[in-house]
Amino acid sequence: MTDNFTANNQPLHHLVTIAEQFKPEGQVTNVQQYGSGNINCTYLVTLNNQQLFILQRLNTQVFRQPRLVMDNICTLSNFVRPRLENFTFPANRRWIFPLVLSTPNKQHHLIAQDGSFWRAMSFIDNSQSFDTIQDIHHGQEIGYGLGMFHELINDLPIEQLADTLEGFHITPGYLEHYKAVIAETKIKKSPEINYCLKFIGDRPDLPYILENAKASGKLKLRTIHGDPKINNFMIDCSTNQAVAMIDLDTVKPGLIHYDIGDCLRSGCNRLGEETDLWEEVTFEPELAQAILQGYLQIAQAFLTENDYDYIYDSIRLLVFELGLRFFTDYLEGNVYFNVNHAQHNLARALVQFKLTESIEAQEAVIRKIIHDLR
Ligand code: ADP
Ligand code: GN1
Ligand code: MG
Numbered sequence: 001m002t003d004n005f006t007a008n009n010q011p012l013h014h015l016v017t018i019a020e021q022f023k024p025e026g027q028v029t030n031v032q033q034y035g036s037g038n039i040n041c042t043y044l045v046t047l048n049n050q051q052l053f054i055l056q057r058l059n060t061q062v063f064r065q066p067r068l069v070m071d072n073i074c075t076l077s078n079f080v081r082p083r084l085e086n087f088t089f090p091a092n093r094r095w096i097f098p099l100v101l102s103t104p105n106k107q108h109h110l111i112a113q114d115g116s117f118w119r120a121m122s123f124i125d126n127s128q129s130f131d132t133i134q135d136i137h138h139g140q141e142i143g144y145g146l147g148m149f150h151e152l153i154n155d156l157p158i159e160q161l162a163d164t165l166e167g168f169h170i171t172p173g174y175l176e177h178y179k180a181v182i183a184e185t186k187i188k189k190s191p192e193i194n195y196c197l198k199f200i201g202d203r204p205d206l207p208y209i210l211e212n213a214k215a216s217g218k219l220k221l222r223t224i225h226g227d228p229k230i231n232n233f234m235i236d237c238s239t240n241q242a243v244a245m246i247d248l249d250t251v252k253p254g255l256i257h258y259d260i261g262d263c264l265r266s267g268c269n270r271l272g273e274e275t276d277l278w279e280e281v282t283f284e285p286e287l288a289q290a291i292l293q294g295y296l297q298i299a300q301a302f303l304t305e306n307d308y309d310y311i312y313d314s315i316r317l318l319v320f321e322l323g324l325r326f327f328t329d330y331l332e333g334n335v336y337f338n339v340n341h342a343q344h345n346l347a348r349a350l351v352q353f354k355l356t357e358s359i360e361a362q363e364a365v366i367r368k369i370i371h372d373l374r
Helices: 012-022 066-085 136-153 171-184 191-201 206-215 256-267 285-299 305-309 311-332 344-361 363-373
Strands: 028-033 041-047 052-057 117-122 222-224 233-236 242-245 252-254
Touching: 012 028, 012 041, 012 052, 012 117, 066 136, 136 222, 136 233, 136 242, 136 256, 136 285, 171 191, 171 206, 171 311, 191 311, 191 344, 206 311, 222 256, 252 256, 256 285, 256 311, 285 363, 305 311, 311 344, 311 363, 344 363
Parallel strands: none
Antiparallel strands: 028 041, 041 052, 052 117, 222 252, 233 242
């Protein structure tokens, strides 16, 4: 085979060799780059029998113990699959948990000659994910999807899962790191950078809201998804219903508020997190209403009074936190998130800070929505 390269410079023959190790049956005929994640590299593999599967190279700079990530996903799979078999779905509903594919010697991953770490998952048929919210119905469905996922994992004891990304969503930790970075970085000021610096400086108490609630016992650790952004929900192409959650690398112990906040963060911004029109970004309450209504259809069965009390704070905090993470990564020279250009993480931070501003300006409206859905 000639040395064709995929868009992110992986030689195709190298990818085919790796994909061959996971193929359920048949011959690999194509491997193409797929999706738009910020951390891992994802490929769609086609077999000669027309079957598809997903091949991914894990980012081991982010996930330092990738075997534990796969152990967690398998623990989750063993817990959820039997539950799904006995689950009574409302009419016409389906829910799929992707299957981890094994290598011939029954491993859940493969380490290539260059040390890279690979895994494969079954393809969720007749479904697609979206980078931006499509409409109110899409909002209801991602809310329902998150509720369904939480319902399925609610009783999975956190002791069975490893902490594969220490400090993930612990906002005070991100703030400490940010402070260390600005102390040692010569920052070339610009109006955008000044806006970010001031934005963070003006909100000294915000980073502590959820961690304080956790420390005081008001919120408890549970099993969470960790990364329920809009393109991690698979939507059925025929029914437009949510049918799966993917991107399970961050399933681990945490606060469900990290998930609730992150889902609304990405689902209530119609321009999406990659927009260049950061000054026009707004948080749309009617989308929040739709997502929460979909979520609560299922989650009201397991949410406590304290859980409801912190929903508004979780939305505001998770948006701010991601802005802080993007901005810090920009200042550090883009060491964590995949970027297309040097200013990419700055542009992303501006979007999240503008979204935080919009949430703060509509606090009363958002709190009323949460109150009325209780
Ligand atoms: P990342 O961690 O880089 O975000 P994801 O696991 O979210 O990677 O995968 C990237 C994209 O690939 C998803 O947004 C989705 O469109 C597609 N994808 C991932 N897993 C599957 C799957 N099992 N079935 C169908 N599509 C998938
Ligand atoms: C990353 O891998 P992806 O693109 O789904 C990040 C999330 C951020 C998100 C922002 C492990 O998710 O925390 O919210 O980018 N994942 C990790 O787009 O850091
Ligand atoms: Mg993803």
